Amino acid sequence: MSIAVLSLAVFPVFSQSKPNVVFIMTDQQSYNMMSCTGNKWLKTPNMDKIAQMGTRFDNTYCANPLCMPSRFSLLTGHHSSEVGEKTNARNFDKEKVKQILARDALGIIFQKAGYETLYSGKTHLYGTKDLSEYGFHLNDLNPYDGPAIYAEAVLSEKGKTKQDKPFFLFLSFLNPHDICYGAGKDQRFPDKLPPENVTETQRWLDFQKTMSPEEYHRQIPPKPANAAPISDEPKDMYSIVARNTWDDNQWDLYRWMYCRLTESVDAQIGRVLTALEKSGLMGNTIIVFTSDHGEMGGSHGYVTKNVMFEECQRVPLIFAGKGIKSNNVDRSTLVCNGLDFIPTLCDLTGVVCSKNLTGISLKYCLKGEGKIPDRKYIITEDANAFQIHDGRYKFTILELPGNPEMLTDIKSDPGETVNLAKDPAFVKIKSKLKKILMDDLSKSGLLPLVENRTHSLIKKST
16 A cells, blocks of 8 residues: 555544554664665664655754663653663662652653553663552563564554544664674673574575675765764763774674664564554554664764764654644654653553653644744763753763763764864853853753763663
C-alpha cells in the first residue's frame, strides 16, 4: 500500500474522546541514520513513512547520550542528575526516584487520564524492572522482534473491539544498539555474549561473506569528515577512543554494520505500522518515533556514545497523527526529547500535564495551535559533563581535573572540529553561556563540580 493511500484523512473518526498513542523508540540511532534525512548508505522506508505522515524535528537532542539516564528523562521529564546518577550505574537515590515517579511518571500521568498503558521491549531504567512504578504493564522483555510481535497481537485485538478506553503502547526496540558488540570489537565486551546479543550482528556478518568485495565496499559509508580529534581536546574526556587502535578493515565493517542494524530495526517498525493500518485505528492514533541517544560513528575517532558531540546527542524525533502537519520538517526549533516529550504528548491528547516539568510543548510546531515555543537554550548532561546549547553555540564544562571547557559553533563548524573555549574572540559568548549554566547547576544543587568524575562505561553496560 502506498504512503499516499495511507493518508490519515482516509480513516474514520472514532467516538473515543482521546487519541491512542503508539510510541516507538530505537536504541543508539543518530539523527542522520534515516534515508529521509539524505543518508544514501541505508534504506529506512518505514521510518521515512512516519516522517511523511507527520512532522520531523531536525534539531532534537537527548537529555543524556546514554541509555538509562536518557530513558529516565523520556519517561519522567527530569534529568537523571536529579536522582544523583548520570550513567548506567545503579547508584541513584532510590527515594528521589520514587518521589519523581509518583508525581511525574509518563505511565502514571496517562493512567490517571484513563489510558491503558502497555509496554514491550527493552526497559533499562532506574527503579523497578517491571515498570509498575512508571505506570506501565510490562509484557515482553525481548527487545528485538518482541515489540513488533506484541504490537501485532494487541492492535489486532483492539481493532476487533469498540475502543471506549484509549491505549498507550510503548514499543522499545534495541537495535541499532548491537553496534556495541561484534562488529565494533568493543573492548568493554571481551567475554562471550548471550546468543540474543549477537544473533542479528552475526546474521549480517554471515551475509557480508556472501557479497563480492566490490559490492561490500560500495555499501560502506565514507570516513567522517571530522574523524580527527577536536582542537584542544580535553584529556581523558572519553574512555572509548578507537582512532589509535583500529585498522581500515575494522572501521569499514563498523560503518557498514551500523547501517545494516538500522535497517533491521526499520523492518520491525514496518511490522508495527502494518498492524496499526490493518487494525483500523490509525485515524485516532498519535505515532511518535525517537531514539534514546545516538552513536559517534567514528567522528573524532570515537565509537559508541556518552560524549557531548552532535553524533551521539542528536536523535530523530517524529510526531504523526490527525491534525499534525504531514511531510513537514522543523529545522529551527531547539528540542530536548527527554524534557519535551511528556509536555507535548499531554498537550496533543488533552491530558493534564504535571507542573513539575521544565520541558516545553511542541504542539504549536505540530499543529499551529497553542503557545509558540519560547526557548532560548537547553541544558543537557553526560557521565562527566554538563552542557548548554543556545541553538548555535554549545558550551560544555567537564568534571575532570581543572574542569576543562569546550565551546563549539555548530553553524560555522557543524563537525565541531574547533574548540573555541580559549579564543579571545568568543569570551563574551562563553561567559554568557557559562553563567546561565552555572546558575542552573547551582539551583539544582549540583555545585561545586566534581573534578574526577569517571567516564569509563561499566563493563557489559547497555
